Amino acid sequence: MTRVKWWGTGLVALTLLVLWAGLPLLDKALGNGGRPLAPGTVVSVGTERDGVRPITLTIPHGGWALDEAETSLTGNAELTSEDVVVNLNVAVPLAPFDARELWDGLGRIVALGGRTRLGARPVPIVTAHGMTGLTGTITGRDRAGTAAVFATDTLGATVTAAGPPLAFRSLAPQVQAMVRTLTIAAPWTSETGP
Amino acid sequence: MIRRPAFWLWAAVCAGGAWIALRGMDAAVRAFPVGAVVGGALLAPALAAGVWGLRRLHPVRSHRLGYALIAVAWGGLAAFGLALPANAAFHAVIGKAAGPDFNSAWGAAIAAPVDEEILKLLGVVTLALMAPSAIRGPLDGWGYGALVGLGFQISENFLYVLNTIVLTGATQDVNAALFSFGSRVIGGAWWSHWAMTAIGGAGLGCLFGRVSRGSATMAAAAFVLAMALHSWWDAPVLQGVVLLPVKGAPILLAAIVAYRLARRRYLSHFRRTVHAETVRGVLVPGEGHVLIHRKWRRKERWDVPTGEPRRLLARLRAAQLSLIEDGLGGLERDPRSTVRLRTDVHDMRHHLNSCPSPRRVA
Incomplete structure (x- = not known):
């Protein structure tokens, strides 16, 4: 026994x-697991096919780091600078969607944390590669930020950037420049406008 | 059972796991109520069917419902809830040590088998500590391991419903819930957590049945196999929906082989003990054939008057089955229990035969 x-x-x-x-x-x-990124570094997310991830974002300025603990490149990448956090996320539609639907959906996802909300009136944004999406503000108690969404028939990308108002204001031009470098690679690209 | 410390550990860890899981998913459930309700409504019958099926896989008598629910609760609340922070921390450690590229490819194949298989198997250990008679051999270990895994699988599938809604950009909640259920339950449930934990549980059952170097080796080998199969499933190889059955087949096959071996061992012990107890005069010739089949045990009750005689017959059969299973072993086995059960069988048979208009059970 x-x-x-x-x-x-x-x-x-x-x-x-x-x-x-x-x-x-x-x-x-x-x-903290932050890996400094040199200006010009391309961050790619999404499921890898033939060694390529479909969604890319280029880091235009120094001072940004990739948070390795919060990043899973198949689905998202988290970039930080000072107290500002930029999240690049992949959205995989089960049926074709457009940027407006993605914006509304992102609003619900942003509200999950309970600290911030997405603005209701987004405006069009065009990337350096000619892709059109929607952009708008993120507001919250002691938080300020911006968000952007891009949708194709087969893939979408969302970018959110938020931080303390002062820190965000000083980095807002860099965030805007970063968002404009976003690309969604073929064969996923078949753009659906806002 | 509630006097045993393992019961209070079980209760505390289930409550703690439920709290962690609720805190983690509460906001998403509120934000996506329709998807969450659809997901929950689809998963609830799957859970009920799974519990029913896994209990019925015992060849002689179903695993006790109370123990089955204890196992499912551990898997669905305790193991699942604690796996959330453990997995997140393990992934973060891998990401920091090996970089995000490696983490996104291999992180799940490294972290999940270690965290989740240990957490799930602790449910089988806890059940054995709470109720030592519940796990007396590999077949019990397999069954309760599968039930722990099923509980985990259902909770994880619910989390995946919410994750799929987020992955689709929260644009198609109902479609996401249906897609998640289709891919993870209809398409993927056959070789999921229940199968891996059943294999590990069968090994633990060997150890709990008889503590020896051989059974300890068997338990360790089964645990390593369960982790290896989990790792194989999460590894970035054979990806794509079409290849999922190919990837899942070794897991299902291993679970089936473990079940067949455990079942054969149980039935062989059963027949051996029936023969020995028949020679000893505790069982009457032919009684073993009735005992081994649920259907025959049910049918023989029809010949017995309702009320006390029928209740006595049911108790007699239960005592006989306990006597047969007693020889399998188990943690903290009472060496006097065999003698006590033999006396019980003798007394009950005597009472049954002295009932008015009895059916002779001798």
Whole structure:
């Protein structure tokens, strides 16, 4: 007869504690995980096909870092500079969508965090490569920012940038320039205007 | 059961896991109510069908509903809830150590098998500590492991419903819920968490049945196999919907082989014990054939008057099955239980035969 009533339970509790607290502690010990990006660096997200990810964004200025802990290149990339956070996300439609639908959907996603809201009246934006999307403001308590969406028949991209009002205001031109470099590569491109 | 510390650990971890999961998904559920309701409505019957099917896979008597629900609750609340921060932290560690490219390709194949298989298997361990008679061999381990995995799978599928809504840009909530259910349940449930944890659970069942070097090796091998299969499933190879059955087949096959081996071992013990107890006079010749089939046990009750005689017959059969299974082993097995069960069987048979207009069970 093996008596395991107490030490067996203790062992289970210890293992749970290691997984629940140990890994987050290790993550914390490794620091913030920001990888500095040189101006001109191209960040690509989306499912890789033939070694290429379909959505790209170019970093136009220095001072930006890729948050490796919060980035999963198949779905999103998180860029930070000072206290401003830029999120580039992939949107995969199950049926064709347009930029207006994507803007409304992004509004619901942004509101999830409870700290910020998306402006109701977006305006058209044209990227350096001629792709048209929608852009508008992000507002919240002690937060300011901007968002943009781009939709094709088969793929969409959303960009949100937000931070403390002062920090965001100083970086807003850089964010706007970054958004204008966005591309959605063929064969996904079949643009649907706003 | 509630006097055992493992019960309170189970209750606390389930509550903690549920709180973490609720905190993580609450905002999304509120933001996408229609998709969440559709996803929940589709997954609830899948959970019920899964519990029913996995309990029925026991060849002689279904796993007890109470233990089955304890296992499902661990998988769906405790393991799932704790896996959320553990996986996020593990992914972050991999991302920082090996970079985002490696993380997006291999992160899931490294983090998920370690975190999730350990967390799920702890459910089988906890159940064995709460109710040592629940897991007496590989077949019990397989069954309860599968139930823990099923609970985890259903909770994870619900999370994927919400994730799919976000992935589609929150533009097609209902379509996203249907797509997620179709791909992950109809298309992918056959070789998912239930199968991996069933394999690991079968190994643990060997160990809990009889503690020996051989059974410990078996438990370790089954655990490593479960993790390897999980890693194989998450690895960036054979991607694409068409190839999913090819990728899932080894997992399903391993679970089926583990089940067949565990079942064969159980039935062989069953027949051996029936023979021994028949020779000893505890069972009467032919009784083993009735005991081994649910259908025959059910049918024989029709010949017995309702009320006390029928209840006594049901108790007699339950005691006989417990006597047969007692020899399988288990944690903290009481060495006097065999003698006690033999006495119970003798007494119940005597009472049954002395009932007015009884059916002779001897």
